[in-house]
Amino acid sequence: THCGIKNTQADLAYIFVPNCKGSAGLFTRNKFVSPTITHTKKALKNNILKAVIINSGNANAGTGLEGIGVVKQTASQAASLLGITSHEVVVASTGPIAKPMPLNALTEGLNAMLAQPMTQNGHKAATAILTTDTFSKEAFHEAEIAHHTIQIAGMTKGSGMIAPNMATTLTFLATNANLHSSRLHKMLQKAVDISFNMLSVDTDTSTNDMILIFSTGEHSFNVRSNEELSSFQTLLNETCINLTKQIAKDGEGSKKMIEVCVLNSASVSDARKIALNIVNSPLVKTAIHGANPNWGRVLAAAGKDPSVKLNPHKIDLHFGDFQVLAKGEPIPFNNQVLEEILGKDTIHICFNMNIGHATATSWGCELTKGYININTDYN
């Protein structure tokens, strides 16, 4: 719905899972957090969550004691309207930081929205949680596990201030698999580590990042079967990677997605650092924006963390199928070929470190004047 936090666009949504059998969440590790994060963490600790109220247009962070009051009141108002306890409903906010929340608009909007809970309006909700996004981000994945059709549905938002640590942006998932909260938490952590946590639009970590998953408990499977659990993990990974790529594609001001694979690194931690340092490099991002074949910048970015193991004389570097470096020696080539590859919508950069067996993949986007335009003004 539109309640008036934003001028005209939808700014308030909710998810309600009355029969929720398990819930889990991951949160930003920023030291300045919105009271929505504090509230949700606490609620999740001792309860199975049944609902989340989400607003865009105001992050309710850096808002002091007043901000804490807003979250408490929202949760208790929503709980009474939905007929659940206020420990079962959490709040997620996104938008500018350090602006007072228009509490009246929020209260009235909640009353109107929750008076008649609706089903099957996921797309509308996915739209109401957006900030500078240019499109809504939804995913639906399913697989046959233990003779059941297991489904995961999700939505996410995010375009700027995207450099997740533990979670990112606002993401909400629901599955019909019957998994209890602590197992969901472990599986969510694994999926987020190789998806949202490997995404960066601009290195800036939000104060409000949150990912929540709800289980409706429809279909059980044998939790002692590694095969069944691992099938569900794969499904969850796919869903999270799908949503992650949608955020990378919609990076503020960007039309190009960058995917960096690091192969045969000494450790997963090294591979992750190298992959993230490349998608985070403003010089790599601007070179890709300009389809500028200045690939030396990718080398500089890959090497910039002195803690990673790396042998410059063993490295292969590819842009798509096109190799520019073999065992540390540059391969002479025609700039035009590389310019063409860099002109595409998706840029695949692959580093083969040739010193171990660990791999990692990261996602990011180009850096453009559009990003500057958006962020000189946004408040």
Next chain:
Amino acid sequence: THCGIKNTQADLAYIFVPNCKGSAGLFTRNKFVSPTITHTKKALKNNILKAVIINSGNANAGTGLEGIGVVKQTASQAASLLGITSHEVVVASTGPIAKPMPLNALTEGLNAMLAQPMTQNGHKAATAILTTDTFSKEAFHEAEIAHHTIQIAGMTKGSGMIAPNMATTLTFLATNANLHSSRLHKMLQKAVDISFNMLSVDTDTSTNDMILIFSTGEHSFNVRSNEELSSFQTLLNETCINLTKQIAKDGEGSKKMIEVCVLNSASVSDARKIALNIVNSPLVKTAIHGANPNWGRVLAAAGKDPSVKLNPHKIDLHFGDFQVLAKGEPIPFNNQVLEEILGKDTIHICFNMNIGHATATSWGCELTKGYININTDYN
């Protein structure tokens, strides 16, 4: 001189200190380094350096075996022309990475330049080492120490790919103080830690960063006197901070310098991380570019490293003399006042953490369309 590495601008310079009594250097910690770094580190280990040959227009990095040959030949050619050994001369390069060095131009240029060594042409040299810089960066500081006028002269370059770790960019210093190499090294490290290492234009660390200091040994002072040594350390710090600020002022595409002070932090390491995370935040940099009073972004940037100690309820935040946050509570204010402060040439941001006694200062610049323009094309 101009030797032809660049199209028309000066691209080759040298420093020759025939009577050098001590030398020290610090180098990039990027894992991909130019062979100029490897060569210079090795030479410095066992020798007092007497000369450095500096070229701009080509970084000679990512150039494989050919690049190593270029450095060796340059050092030995220069040594023979200057009448010193090839272990006493080092090479520093800056410019695009992963482009073959035009060796003929370099060889002929060296012959012409060193045929008649000149004195007192520092400004010309400071100009020849520039890349995307818009002005040359020089400093001259002096102080009375032990009845002598102790002087330090220096030049530096740098505008993009500036996020030093151990050293930055290319910086060359000379002093008439008589200090041996190992003492110079320690004092240089201290000065660089609070100057160049607290500077960031774009988070990207160069493959070629180097700072060298030469002592002409004219004036000795009592190295057992803490007071005399500490006076020299202060002079060296001032010189390095002066050059650091010049780089911040000339950040690619930027017209505004950002200076962030973090006071009363739990540890120096925390204070440094917080100060650097703020000058590195693209969202802070674009907000400052747009004189956009969205100061919540400064909070988000300060908190983004989960390893730092920080109590959100104790923090004071000032822009210049203007306070926006007191003990974690926002102070209501008129946006126009903050917009005016953010419209100035130098933006002072001061965080008082109020939980300890450690401080740090960092320097950076705004992020503009000029940066995008320069870096979509530069190669």
